[in-house]
Amino acid sequence: MVNQVEPKLLQPLVDYLQKERLVLLSTIDYETGAPNVSAISWVYAQSEQTILFSVDNRSRIVENIKHNAKIVLNLMANESTYSISGEAKIIQEKLEDVPLKLALIKLDIQEVRDVMFYGSKITVLPEYDKTYDLNAAKKLDNQVMQAMKKA
Template identity: 70%
Template sequence: MANQVEPKLISPLYEGLQKERFVTLATIDHETGGPNVSAISWILAKDDSTIYFAVDNRSRILGNINKNDKVVINLIANESTYSIQGDARVKEERLQDVPLKLALVEVSITEVRDVMFYGSKIITEVQYDKTYDKNAAEKLDRQVMDAMKKA
């Protein structure tokens, strides 16, 4: 059975990307030319063809995107694993109304592929816990997500 391929986010993925969540992001390393994978959580589907994410201005991700704009976001949702390919660009060098120096990256989706191995489904999704001040973390997360929604 071939993996399902779509040109944009299906509804459960769009809905799943309306809040902060764990995903991995693959870029092409600007120095080595090899793959580079990072874990991020400030991510938002702006619409079914566009994803925003926020990263620190000093992140290697930005240097990678500036040299090669091709990215893949790996998302576990909807009882499966998805590879979301797209072209990335820095939309804002400094995200407004956020105390940290974060860049806003826009990804124009080119392909969404269900990459779960045959005959299986995800029965529990990745969960994580912020290990620093819980109140500060919640406040910062709200500020970042709100700023991305306004962008």
């Protein structure tokens, strides 16, 4: 059985990416040319064709994207694992109305591939806890998500 490939996000994935989620981001390292994988959480599906995400603007992710715009987001949702590839563009060097220096990056989706191995499904989604001040984390998360939704 061949895994499903789509040119855009299916509605369950758009719905899933309406709030902060754990996502793996793959870029190409600008110095070594090797793959670079990072875990990020400020991710928002703006549409079936576009995902926005924010990272520290001093992050290696930003420099990698400046040198090579091809990226892949990997996420677990809808009982499967998806590889979402396309071209990234830094649309704001500093996200407005957020106290941290975060870049806002737009992924123009070219392909959404179901990459779950045959005969299996995700039964429990990954979860994480914030390990710093929970009130400050909640406030910051809300500011970032609202700023991305306004973009």
